[in-house]
Amino acid sequence: MLKEFQEFISRGNVMDLAVGVIIGGAFGKIVDSLVNDIIMPIVGAIFGGLDFNNYFLPLSSNITATSLEAAKQQGAVFAYGSFITVLLNFVILAWIIFLMVKAVNNVRRRLETQPAAAEEAPPPADVALLTEIRDLLARK
16 A cells, blocks of 8 residues: 555656645735735725725624724624635636646647648658659659
8 A cells, every 4th residue: 555655646647736736825825915915906096095805794783893803803794805805816816827828728739730830841842853753763
């Protein structure tokens, strides 16, 4: 059983998956910072100083706070602003991954079509002429 586990781990797929998860986690942090530190302040400035993170609905009449953190200390809140921010993070991350996959697919298509195009190209005129002469001599 230990030997099978060692073979499983030594395969490239497991290592590729591990690297992908680690890079994905780091990339998620970058996108989170992009949304929270760059995009959301711009959106807030455009819409008159909106901060989506502080958008919430109190689920209790005891909540009088105006910030999300203070409201959470007073009771239960429905923090839809945080959800909007996380949803925006997801959309941006999905878009970037889509663009990356599209770029990789374009490169793969180019690499696959280049050798085929080189094989289908007609031979140069001098090679065609020599081939014709060879074929004529072979018939005699």
